[in-house]
Amino acid sequence: MLSRRTMLIVTGGAGAAGLVGVGSAKAVTRVTSTGEASLTAQEFRLIAAMAEGIIPKTDTPGAIGAGVPEFFRTIFNDWFLKDEQIAFRASLKAYDDEAKLRFTKTFLRCTAAQQSELLNDWDKKSANMFARPPHPFGQFKKLTIHGYYTSQVGLELELKATMDAAQNDPNGPLIQPVSLF
Amino acid sequence: MAQETYDAIVVGSGVSGGWAAKELTERGLKVLMLDRGRMVRHGEDYVTEHKAPYEFKFRGLGDKRNSQSDYPNNALANREDTKHFFADTKLHPYTTPKDRPFAWTRGNQVGGKSLMWSRQTYRMAPVNFEENAIDGHGLDWPIRYADIESWYDYVEKFIGISGTAIDYPTAPGGKYLQPGFPLNPIEKDMQARMAKAFPDRPLTVARMANLTQAIGDDRQPCHYCGPCGRGCSTGSYFSTQSSTLPAAMATQRLTVLPDSIVTRILTSESGERATGVEVMDANTREKRSYNARIVFVCASALESLRLLMLSANDRHPNGLGNSSGLLGKYIMDHVGAGGAMATTKGPQTPHIWGGRPGVMWIPRFRNINGDKRPDYLRGYQCNGIAFNDDWQRGARMPGIGVDFKNTLRQTGGWHVILTGSGEMLPDIGNKVSLDPDVRDAWGIPVLHIDVGLGDNDMAMAKGGSEDLAEMLKNMGYEGVFKFPVGKGVPGTSIHEMGGAPMGHDKRKSVLDVNNRAHDIPNLFVTDGAAMNSCSQSNPSFTYMAMTARAAAFAAAEFKAGRL
Numbered sequence: 001m002l003s004r005r006t007m008l009i010v011t012g013g014a015g016a017a018g019l020v021g022v023g024s025a026k027a028v029t030r031v032t033s034t035g036e037a038s039l040t041a042q043e044f045r046l047i048a049a050m051a052e053g054i055i056p057k058t059d060t061p062g063a064i065g066a067g068v069p070e071f072f073r074t075i076f077n078d079w080f081l082k083d084e085q086i087a088f089r090a091s092l093k094a095y096d097d098e099a100k101l102r103f104t105k106t107f108l109r110c111t112a113a114q115q116s117e118l119l120n121d122w123d124k125k126s127a128n129m130f131a132r133p134p135h136p137f138g139q140f141k142k143l144t145i146h147g148y149y150t151s152q153v154g155l156e157l158e159l160k161a162t163m164d165a166a167q168n169d170p171n172g173p174l175i176q177p178v179s180l181f
Numbered sequence: 182m183a184q185e186t187y188d189a190i191v192v193g194s195g196v197s198g199g200w201a202a203k204e205l206t207e208r209g210l211k212v213l214m215l216d217r218g219r220m221v222r223h224g225e226d227y228v229t230e231h232k233a234p235y236e237f238k239f240r241g242l243g244d245k246r247n248s249q250s251d252y253p254n255n256a257l258a259n260r261e262d263t264k265h266f267f268a269d270t271k272l273h274p275y276t277t278p279k280d281r282p283f284a285w286t287r288g289n290q291v292g293g294k295s296l297m298w299s300r301q302t303y304r305m306a307p308v309n310f311e312e313n314a315i316d317g318h319g320l321d322w323p324i325r326y327a328d329i330e331s332w333y334d335y336v337e338k339f340i341g342i343s344g345t346a347i348d349y350p351t352a353p354g355g356k357y358l359q360p361g362f363p364l365n366p367i368e369k370d371m372q373a374r375m376a377k378a379f380p381d382r383p384l385t386v387a388r389m390a391n392l393t394q395a396i397g398d399d400r401q402p403c404h405y406c407g408p409c410g411r412g413c414s415t416g417s418y419f420s421t422q423s424s425t426l427p428a429a430m431a432t433q434r435l436t437v438l439p440d441s442i443v444t445r446i447l448t449s450e451s452g453e454r455a456t457g458v459e460v461m462d463a464n465t466r467e468k469r470s471y472n473a474r475i476v477f478v479c480a481s482a483l484e485s486l487r488l489l490m491l492s493a494n495d496r497h498p499n500g501l502g503n504s505s506g507l508l509g510k511y512i513m514d515h516v517g518a519g520g521a522m523a524t525t526k527g528p529q530t531p532h533i534w535g536g537r538p539g540v541m542w543i544p545r546f547r548n549i550n551g552d553k554r555p556d557y558l559r560g561y562q563c564n565g566i567a568f569n570d571d572w573q574r575g576a577r578m579p580g581i582g583v584d585f586k587n588t589l590r591q592t593g594g595w596h597v598i599l600t601g602s603g604e605m606l607p608d609i610g611n612k613v614s615l616d617p618d619v620r621d622a623w624g625i626p627v628l629h630i631d632v633g634l635g636d637n638d639m640a641m642a643k644g645g646s647e648d649l650a651e652m653l654k655n656m657g658y659e660g661v662f663k664f665p666v667g668k669g670v671p672g673t674s675i676h677e678m679g680g681a682p683m684g685h686d687k688r689k690s691v692l693d694v695n696n697r698a699h700d701i702p703n704l705f706v707t708d709g710a711a712m713n714s715c716s717q718s719n720p721s722f723t724y725m726a727m728t729a730r731a732a733a734f735a736a737a738e739f740k741a742g743r744l
Contacts, residue, residue, distance in 0.1 A: 033246070054581045062586075074238060079245050119581050127579050142576040149572040149589070150234035150241065158590060159572065161532035 034082035036089075039073055043092050047072045049108055050095070051144045053119045060157045063148055071147030091136035095122070187213040187436070188739065189475040190458055192443045192488065195293025196721045197708035197728045198479035199425030200336070204732035205477070206432040210739060213436045213471055214429075217463060217480075218289035220439040221266075221296065223422035227412025229262040233534075237261045252284060257297070263410045266290060266297050272622040276629045283630040284672035285483065291439050293481060294675070295420040297410055300390040300538065301719040302342045302419075303562075304333045304726075306351040308549060309604075309716035316558050319511055319607025320682045322713045323694040326353065332726040339428075340419040340725070341396050343539075344388030351562070351717065352383070352544040359394045361386040362403075362537050367527045367567035367595050371541070374656035382546045382652075387564065389539040390419035390721075399427065407535030418538070440464055442623060445492040446476055448701065452496025455704040461623060475703050475735050475744055479728065482709030483512075483613055486680040487628050489706070490615050502681065502691050502698030502706070511682055512611040512630070513715040515674035516638045518561035518601025519646025519666055523658035527569060527595035541565035543599075545717040547648075557640040561603030562717045563649065569595045597658060601645035602674065604717045606637045611671075613680060632671045642666045676720050678709030696731035703744045707731045 030038045039047070051063035051072070063069070076085060095118070099107040103114050110118065125131070126138035148154040155161050188210035191201045202214045220226075234240050243259040249269040250258050258267035268287035277283045288294040307326035314321040330353075338357040346355030364372060364386055375384040391403045400416035400423060409418055416423035429435040440463040447457045447470060457472035478485045486509050490500040500508045546552065547560035554560075570593030575585070616629040634642075643666050650663040671677075684690025687699030696711050698704040707728040709720060716723075738744040 055586050056583055058583055058586060071240070075242075079239055079242065081245065116582065123579060123581050138576075141581070145572065145575040145589075146240060146242070149575075152233065152235045154572075155234065155532075155534065158586075159532040161534045 030077075032077045032085070034080075034085060036082055036085040038077050043089070044069055044073065046092055046096065046107055049115065050119065050140065051147070053115055054141055054144045055148050061153050063144055066148050066151040066153035068144055068147040068151070071151070072143060075143060075147075087136070088139075091140070094136070185213070186457075186472040187211050188473060189213075189477060189735070190215065190471055190473040191477045191479055192446075192458065193293060193478070193480035193484070193708065194291045194421055194426070194437070195288065195479065195481060195708070196295045196298070196419075196421070197481075197724045198293065198477070199295060199421035199429070200725050200728040201477040201479050201705075201707060201732050202429040202435055203425040204729050205475075205736055206429045206434040208733065208736035208740075209434070210475075210736060211434050212429070213438065213473065215438050215441040215443055215458070215460060215471075216289075216291045216293070217442040218268075218291065218293075218439060220437075221290045221292050221412075221422065223416070223426075224412075224414035227414055228265070229411045230408075230414055231406060232262065232411075252282070257410055258286060262408060263297070266410070266412075273627075274619060274621060275627050276616045276619055278631055281631060281633045282670050283632050284670050284675075285630065285677065286672070286675045287481065287484070291437060292421040292426075295721075296412055296422065298675075298721060299719070300409065300418050301540075301542070301564075302340075302344075302388050302390045302722045303352070303718035304354045305329075305716045305718055305720075305723050306353055306545075308350065309714060309718070312559060313607065313714050318558070318714075320507075320684055320690060320713050323683050323685045323690070329723075329726050329730060330354075332730040333722065336722065336725045336729055340390055340424055341392045341394075341400065342388055342390055342722075343386075343393040344542075345385045347383050347385060347544075349383055349544050350549050351546075351560075355388075358388065359392060362389065362391070362393060362539055364541070365567060367525060367569075367597070368541055368565075370525070371565065371567055371597055371656065374658075375543075375652075378655045378657075379546075379652060381550065382543055384541055384543050384565065387539040387542040391538040392417050400424070403538055405535050405537055409538050442625070443480070443488060444468070444625060446478070446488065446501055446704065447472075448492075448494060448496065448501070452494065453701065455501075455701050461625075463623070466623065475705065475739060477728075477732070477735070478704070478706045478710075479708045482678045482680060482712075483628060483630070485706055485708055485710045486613055487615070489681070491626065497700065501704060502700050504700050505688055505691055507609075507682055507689070508691055509613045509680045510609050510611075511607045511679040511713070512613055512632045512671075512677065513605045513607055513679045513712065514632070514671045515676045515715060515717075516561070516603040516605050516634060516642055517669055517673065518603035518642050518644075519649055520598060520600035520664040521646065521650040521653050522596055522598045522662045522664070523653045524660040525567070525595045525597055525658055527567075530569060530592050532571065532592060541567075547644075554644065556644055557637050558606065559604040559637075559641070560717050561601040561641060561645050563599050563601050565597065565599045567595060567597045569593055597653065599649040599652060600664075601642075601649060602717065602719075603638070603641045603645060604715055605671070606635055607679060607714055608635055611679075630672075634669050634671060638669070639666075642669060676709070676715065678712040678715055678720060681706045681710040682713050683711055684713075695734045696727060697735075705731050705735060 048069040051068045056062040122137035126135035191214040194216040257263045268289045310322045310325045313319040343359040344361045403417040442461045443458045445459045455476040492501045543563035545560040545562045575589045611632040615626045619627045653661045681691040683692045696707045
């Protein structure tokens, strides 16, 4: 059973993503400051499904519950440079194209097992550090992880990290070279 | 232009300017302190101080579309949590030769870089004041360690430095040190391995201007929140705001004017005395002037040089204090003297949010105590850390799904890293001048920075990297990886200094033994510009001691009616 604090984090601190799931995908498409259109609802749902496949719900919320799709939206709309937006959008299309090629349906319509198979394949391909250009899944996975573990859900529910830990760590106060990020 | 008169004007409010204001006001002078940047109020203006990662829009990835720097620079300059303390180089440009890049980091606000510094606090050693004379590189210091030792003590007692006193020739001082921050078990293990493998190279916790004990009510011990660079409302590290500014304000003799760009230092018609400064309001661009009997230039090393050059007049056609022709020459930074990394075993630990300020420290051990390197002069000090992987390793790990998530729930393997920071030889060819073609956002000529690493610097970087890898191997660590030694970009250490060398002979130096211009005896320069050599040590402590010493001299001369 979720504690009150946990409930607050899941339902409030993560931007209500835990309750609405990918419902916010219906947000109106707009033009970002680079001139590129923002993510479509279809793209947003694909991102959510892929991110949840990387970090699924267990005894703690997964990527969707932690607001990772919304983090992707922020990164796409306001952080990526124009050429990165174009490349990212193309990679989303490529993921779906590969799903259609292998399973004759989009990634979202694939079964959980098929989605897992695709994600695992892309993960293996992106592990090749010498590939040029690098497989785009490496970036997708990195942003998923960053979005998850810097969220309130990721930090406080999944990792149980608190500021007091540095002072009270029985192993001595660690230096944390990456600081909070 | 409106005019006001003070006993002394201090240009700049960082570590040096803050000390000048404190000492001059406490010694009875009415002081005006000017800073080109905005006011930063202690505590209330540390707007990101204890924010959680999820409170930042890009979660620490920085605002890529609004980068503050077109130059090779410190990553902190673009971080969401700290960028408001870093000068935007689009507004504050500078130029370099195409093949000699330079990273120049500035903190344009009241408090300057005292809000942003890494706070390692070491004295220069006796040998550092002698080596220019011994090996002939750079200009001989007109002072020796004995001349400044009591001022190091004086500053050490006031600012609060934690660390360990050790009997070692390149680690002097420690009379008033607070207890050092404790090492974690892996660091303690490293300390023991080091003592066994290299008993002549002490490894201990870094000396930090972070408190482990309170000083009065307003400066509390560090609470390990982690990101010191966001500002510290508990006053647990030395900054102008936490320390020197309150002391100076308490005298009721200090006036602080932010948003005031000093565009030139004014002199008497004869050019023999500084009479005040001309100031441009950073917001309205309105000009005004202030008069004073003493001017302290503490604008940060290169900005101080720029101001002296901008102040050129008929009597000083090449810049104030430049009858020697040496103004802007002998620019230095510290050399990244390599690094090495290894793996080790350690316990599972809780995930932490924040952490201890400061690292481990090995004082310089090369070219002292009978050690004689054939490939380079002088030496480097080392820093070390021991840490375990956190969730970020997930981006480098294979896997997805439940098992992957459960793996990242645990902390990962332990690593140790040693890095070197070495002395860059003073070289007259490393210089700054005014760029005749480029101006900043306020229409003021910018600096052209022409600085590069020399053969000795590169040999030290290579030798350091080899030393550090060998040390890790001999300490019994596995998986030792030596960091590649690149070309290096000067300025990266944010220890830029030099350009207004001190000396006894006015034909061969800019400043005298008390940091005042030979040509203009009521004009003092006490920040990093006054450094004749950079030593192996982080320099801010020396700037503070030098400033306190010069301010005491200036106040005494003022009271005696000689200034």
